[in-house]
Amino acid sequence: MPLKTTSTRLFCMPIYFISTDRSDMADSWHITGKREVRSRVFKMKLLILTIVLQAAWVHTNDPPVPGGYISVPVDRDDVQEMARFAEPHLQSEIAHHGYFLLETVDKAETQVVAGTNYRLTLTLAKLLWPMKASVECNVIVFDQSWTNTRRVTSKSCGPIQFRAI
Known part of the structure; x- marks a missing residue:
């Protein structure tokens, strides 16, 4: 079953939202609504922000280089x-x-x-x-x-x- 893409883009990449609906087995993969799309976009942005902040924190607290001062x-x-x-x-x-x-x-x-x-x-x-x-x-x-x-x-x-x- 093919995945559907939305017109919502995050960092110029299409986001695929998948959910199953048992009422229509012929086309069971679909987006469930605007509220869910916004929620998932928010969660993705939050996840990316968390990863970037963790990477920045790790970079500023690098352990000393072996053999360095x-x-x-x-x-x-x-x-x-x-x-x-x-x-x-x-x-x-x-x-x-x-x-x-x-x-x-x-x-x-x-x-x-x-x-x-x-x-x-x-x-x-x-x-x-x-x-x-x-x-x-x-x-x-x-x-x-x-x-x-x-x-x-x-x-x-x-x-x-x-x-x-």
Whole structure:
């Protein structure tokens, strides 16, 4: 028995509505009425909207990529240790005389490799009365605890910012 199409279209595709009516066995597949058509169109649109929203939600909450960087809390002990280790290595990147001290760890990410890479964003500061100079630096520290290997593999600092205190 052939299916009947309606003139109602959803996203430029014909929708087939099927129902059985035992009173007319010769033509038992038919649309039962405008109210049912509207109801089914609404349900189809709701279903499509639900699928799209679920896909968008899943996309925004993707799990971390294996082997990629993942965010970690900046107050973790190992992150603070790596930041203190990187502090003297960053002095050569700062275009100013004198020593800048570690003020804050702004962002921390780790990557598991043959050890751990720590990608950190740090703020270093120096008190220059009556001003305070600060600079934001990005650094990657590689740590392999079982071989006692630790080194800075990448480092860069932005311009010095001066603020009155």
